[in-house]
Amino acid sequence: MKIPPFKEINPPTKDGFWINKKTKERFGGQYISPLLVPNLKRVEKGFFKAIKDKKFMRELNEELLSFIGVNTPVHFSPELTKLAGGEKKIGKIYLKRTDLHTNHSHKPVSAYSCCKLAKYLGFKKILTETGAFQNGRAVASACAALGLDLDIYVGANDAKKLAINKDISALHGANIIEVHDSTKSLLPAMAAALRAFQSEPDSMYVVGSVAGPHPYPLMVRTFGSVIGRITKKQFKNLVGKDPSTIFSVCGGGSNMLCISYPYLKTKNTKIYAVESAGKGLKTGKHGATIGGGGKIGILLGMQSKVLLDGENIAESFTEASGLDFSSIGTEVAFLQSVGRIKFLTATDLEAKKTFMMMARKVGLICAIEACYVIHAAIKEIRKIGKPKQNHLIHLCGAGEPNVAQMMEHMKKNK
Amino acid sequence: MKIPPFKEINPPTKDGFWINKKTKERFGGQYISPLLVPNLKRVEKGFFKAIKDKKFMRELNEELLSFIGVNTPVHFSPELTKLAGGEKKIGKIYLKRTDLHTNHSHKPVSAYSCCKLAKYLGFKKILTETGAFQNGRAVASACAALGLDLDIYVGANDAKKLAINKDISALHGANIIEVHDSTKSLLPAMAAALRAFQSEPDSMYVVGSVAGPHPYPLMVRTFGSVIGRITKKQFKNLVGKDPSTIFSVCGGGSNMLCISYPYLKTKNTKIYAVESAGKGLKTGKHGATIGGGGKIGILLGMQSKVLLDGENIAESFTEASGLDFSSIGTEVAFLQSVGRIKFLTATDLEAKKTFMMMARKVGLICAIEACYVIHAAIKEIRKIGKPKQNHLIHLCGAGEPNVAQMMEHMKKNK
């Protein structure tokens, strides 16, 4: 299958804001030090030039198909359908197999695209941050393929957790920099990468989600929407119509937006995002920006919804490193604010149980991040409880990095 | 893409022998204890029935496409082409991305198919052996998806080496049995699985390569040839003709036969198999059945080429667990004997260097097994040294299980 072309259907203002006209809330922008302005401008201009450059886009699409392997299957899951109540009660549940990409998550699509853009713009080196090392690994692989240098910033605590993908990033030749600031997790790692971006004029920052200053959120979802564009066509071919619902997990929201974007104006398709409720929303130890009552704040160059602790950004908590983030992407926050996306949550324990269920009953080792959405989706689909519906769950990553963590869980629960 | 139908183009005799008419050498057969005869007959009959059963085959093909994801890309590799001397000197090098399957190797194709056959035939449980735990993991995933019980036999030494895939097999619910016999590697593990097969009448044995008693070698290559059937069509679409050469690694020979089978009668396509020369053929510490002068022997239910130590089977040696096997598949041995397949070797050190090169320059983390073939292919292609050739290398697996081993190598060689 060819990659269907991109169409802009939810543009931000030229300053990079998505504005809720009713509430006047703004999401996005470029909240950065003046030192970053020139570099960001170079990226912004370059991005708009590149996506209009036919040769660049043709090459990029070819490489996404062949190197990243974006043409992954959508398939009916009899097991999940049964689990949610059976076809007669709930219709059918389908999985989009983004876990089958090179590097095993959705991250490689935008990571590779952004790195290719960097090369196109003459940058020599990439700066990025990572939480679950899914983004780190994806960018490292892209940089190796494209001949770019790379510094990966990672919270010192995260660096300890996910040894495989960290090692793989190192094997790709990436330079890994541990960040010991504040919570030693994704948030300070992003801040550190942005700080580096204003110290190294020949380096381009690449973000791991649909977050950061304009044009990053726009760029990541535009490049990443390849997943959704292919899915939309596949689903139509397979089922004959668009899905009734799409469920994705939401850390920053990139995998959610990447698959859902082409459906934003598709009225009959409900879009769901699932956040990590960590140990439970009531415990305060969670990573649910919306579910946990996040407010508008300004961080990492953007205005978005964020979990606050006074005037500072609150610490998030979840066992899924990829969801350990106190904010969400700007366009995602906008879409939530205007009611286009409905938010749900699942706890760490529910996700771990779902991981085991997927391994035992479905035969798949899913990224722990994806297990939050599978759990919440089955619950919600059961609640919807209408036949002849076609539900799509985004299986956004493979679970190799979580194996050690899950073996512990299995031993404890034997 | 749909899976092109299977055509038998190299049938064995009805007793499961491939016979070299010139030398009178026979490869294959059913060298088993009478206790195994009824179970093998059930499998043999069932297999021939299943591949003629349209419903079974339609379902199987659908599941291979959607669950295993067999429609992986074939793509041009500019980097490898350059490395081999450049397009003007050697033509182009392409990679078949079998590493993008669910479970990240070629094994899941035949593993899933055989397990589905087992279910079709009413078996309740699967018995298999594993070396690199690529087969173990593949069968474990299939058994989880199909609701079958599973015992995996693994040499106690191998079990220590490849923790991730072992853990993943356990997460899928497999029962892992360590084999402490003789070399504690793949060979005694296979023997142990076959022994179990004659103790448990409700269990079906599934083999990890194109080896074992008839009909196993035939079954594995027939099911597994899905890879080659898709590749042949893809390659034609992409390049306009069949490849000049196909290079695959050869442990037992399954990945090699699975991709090469449809080309057996394609005169203009040369087929190469690459064995592990371990520490070097001259040291005697290797896993090269052909390269190391293997003779005809009888083991594990088959007559094939084998490395001998007097009347016993010699110990093989290589750092790639998936290649640590003193014999090769029966049809493979036949094809070598009649000159259809040319054999090459690469050492462990060459493979490890290639792993690093692939990670650093191509951006891919390849199964260490695949690195033997990449090394040998580049060398051979340079030797062929003709322009306008189209070379195909089978990238038969992803390298997550080898990361720990490679990190050590990287540290030592810094």
Next chain:
Amino acid sequence: MSKLNNLFKEAKKNKKKIFIGFVTSGDPNYKSSKEIIKEMTKSCQIIEAGISFNTSTSDSPIIMEANDRAINSGMNMNKTFKLIREVKRETKTNTCFVIMTYLNPVKIFGLKKFINQCNFVGIDGVIIVDSNLNSPEEKILINGLSKKKIGYIKIISPTNDDEFIKLSIKNCRDSWLYITSYFGLTGSKNVNIDNVKKMVKRVRNYSKEIPVAVGFGVKTPSQVKQVSKYADGVICGSSIVNKVAEGHKKRLKGKKLATFVSSYVKKLSRGIKK
């Protein structure tokens, strides 16, 4: 008529049953093994000598370990022939000798050479566990051995079909039919008497003549006795090999080990006479 045929015929005439002991040749080493086998000739009418193969696909863990001991001590086909020859010469025994092995050692040794050596040494029968009825090697062996009046023994088990049993009977005309009492590995379970009855009955449907001996899981004198009610011969294997292992662990050697093992074998063999 072969010596094995004769043995069973005589026994039948006298309403007696045959006791068959299995031991791995060269376990734990050449010298001790020779002593063991020499001692065993006193209570076994037939001795099955196993020739080790390191990739055997039908042996229980007990016998796998014996294989390892034998191979590690340097045992092989040639030495087994030598050992049996020496035993026969030194004991002047009447006991029949049967070789049990896998096809690979035989094939590597050479099929013809193997047949000739069996003949030269005076081997009375051959069991090749993984030689299938359809293999070309099987045909060569059956023909070659039968010309030398050496018996070829086939194993059948409860799950084999009638077709297979009929063919096996035909191939065993110079020896006996080896019935396993259950579906599984040697020594892994206890003898299943129900199966024994059924199996003997099934065989008798096709041949009144062919001697049947039952093995797999016969471990005590009383089991020997029970089995001998239905079969012409009783085979004890794993439990004897286990005794060798036990003695070996106690660091017994040579004659001492032989006595330790053979006193156990004697007890087993008495199961028949009671």
Next chain:
Amino acid sequence: MSKLNNLFKEAKKNKKKIFIGFVTSGDPNYKSSKEIIKEMTKSCQIIEAGISFNTSTSDSPIIMEANDRAINSGMNMNKTFKLIREVKRETKTNTCFVIMTYLNPVKIFGLKKFINQCNFVGIDGVIIVDSNLNSPEEKILINGLSKKKIGYIKIISPTNDDEFIKLSIKNCRDSWLYITSYFGLTGSKNVNIDNVKKMVKRVRNYSKEIPVAVGFGVKTPSQVKQVSKYADGVICGSSIVNKVAEGHKKRLKGKKLATFVSSYVKKLSRGIKK
């Protein structure tokens, strides 16, 4: 005209340069920080008080650590206003006060409330590192502050283009233009005098009037002196914060810590007078 305008105008008239000291408010805690700032009023004509934000994207590690100390001691926007008010009351100093912070604390505190508090406390200028020229918040702040005659200070660096510099000059009409001597983070490198010369020249192309102060990497009295040749003001930050950290590690507190830090600040400030 604002107090900052006045200060630079007077200085220019007298051919004098302005020394500006930066310190994180509440570092290492409220009490010690107050003493430090009180002491600093003796040698700084302008004090920049940093209000910590735990996700700052432009601070060097030295200032990140100061942020952590301040936040952990419970510091926030409100307490900073209180601290500066107390300092002013207790010292009756003439020193100007400038607040340096990020937009999130300001936005959460409330833009209007922030402007009012600045006015109430007598803050003379505001730097908000991540407030971009195009953001709606920036417009509200510039308008609100300018109505109260509070200066709004923008940072420009060698890589900014002329357009950006022109706009920044416009927005800084009530204060000064903050020139960074290099492209990078505060305190991460040494001052780059070549850049300083070039940057001042670029600014002067568009405005003869606007005062320029140079920061980033000025760490010694002689660097202060050098920079003061080209700029109207010199800003020392990281090296002062570093001194706070040093004293804190030595377990100095209150007045003692303040003396330790301010004696260093005094030395730096003398760079201007030499």
